[in-house]
Amino acid sequence: MNAITGIAAEDLPAPAGAPILSVSGLRVSYGRIEAVRGVDLAVGAGEFVGIIGSNGAGKTSLLRAVTGVLKPAGGSVTFDGADTTGSGSHVMVARGLAMVPEGRMVFADQSVRDNLLLGAFTRIKADPQGVAADIDRMTRMFPRLGERIDQQAGTLSGGEQQMLAIARGLLSRPKLLVIDELSLGLAPKILDMLFPVLTQLNREGLSILLVEQMASYALAVTHRTYVMENGRVLFDGESKALAGDDRVLDAYLGRRGKH
């Protein structure tokens, strides 16, 4: 039994099996502006995948279409073997996809405990004991949350709110955890504590899709990385290999000339 996600090892599909998430030809537009222009992407079961790219590359829009926050203008999303294109986010959570949104979006006017209970909204009726046990696990994983369990979430520091957002996401017992801009506004000291937690969760079998503007962090922790620019995937590859690739730097600095 996985200590944190509560997933038993035998429940996990083989890492080399069918992808847990596959996205094909995905397009997102806001009125006449196209933010995502035909993206193909896959996350294998048990894989830790990163998406990097400069501000405005379309990373967040891509995630929002995958997690059902907005409807894509075209293309398809397949999650856990089912076509989920255009499904609402509450449906996706019930299917096993949880998202830690950009800016964390904790329920600031409710207690840390209530935020965690809300994270388990889709399963608390069926499994109240399991939820209570998972909340205990979260407070062991993030002791700071345990200390502040009855405090209003809005009074937490940025780092603590990010811990809460991750824990809240895990409480739905997802098959895939999608994280948007983990590092946003956080001190390096906090990041040095949060990234190893993600690595640990992944080792225990959780598939993770991480969007991150700080490429160095993303490349250090993920197996594979997609590099996005102007709403398209420029290229992807093993994160280790990409860490020394000049093309990554070029994508960030806009040195490809044509744009």
Next chain:
Amino acid sequence: MEAVTQYLLTGLSVGSVYAMVGLGFYVMWTAAKAVNFNFGDIFMLGAVLTVVAIDQGIPLLPAAVLAVAAAAIAAAAIERGFVRPFNREANAIGWMLTTIAVGTMIESATTALFGSNPRGLPSPLAETPIRLGGAGIYPQELLLPVALIIVAVGLELFYRRTMLGRAMRAVAWNRTAAGLVGIDADRITLIAFGIAGVLGALAGLLIGPVVQASSTMGAVIGLKGFMVAIIAGIANARGVVIAGVLYGVAEKFIEGYLSTAARDAIGFTLMVLLLLLFPQGLFGRKEIKKV
């Protein structure tokens, strides 16, 4: 002295009605950032449908329960048909028009079916007034503050202690984040309008025996309930309760010392002045301004 007691007691009673209607606006607003502007019609349905059910030979209590349930369903149906489709975009205002339109339809239909004359709502608590500190008052009127306390405490417990209540607060805080933990925000909003419907209909049927049931009984009271919610700062439930009760008491004093005619003129003027002085409402928090 007796007059003062009289004004206080009847004011407390009518103020409880404003507070309950105001709480209905609070519940709708927190979930949807929109309201049913003709919420007074749900209040009216609470009383009128009770009379209709009694006409069918149903005893008072089951008739009241049926009326509240039917009014709550109507309130939820208004959300589904006349608020949701017109509240899709941020800062949408179509729901203002559509809820007024459907409210006018409900009022006209009720006049056509129920008749234009007010009808009594028989209640054993509204037959003989009792004397209390020199004032005369129907026990029915004393029922209203009691109901208000039960409703307000119940609402507080619901929001803090139940999963549905937490989900409703989550939707109020951030609809996107609520969706991302698996909450169907549309469904929660529908339920919120139903709960608001229960509050409004309950207020209507409880005051019905004192003021009589009619198709137009909700118009001004709905407006006043909305007003006290705005004056309080619509996102503050306790503030709405206090503002509602105070407004009811103030009205009775104006009525008593000046005249019934002066009541609404002075009352509404007072509200406008208060809103000038406290644009966020008396108990409202300053909203974070986006630059």
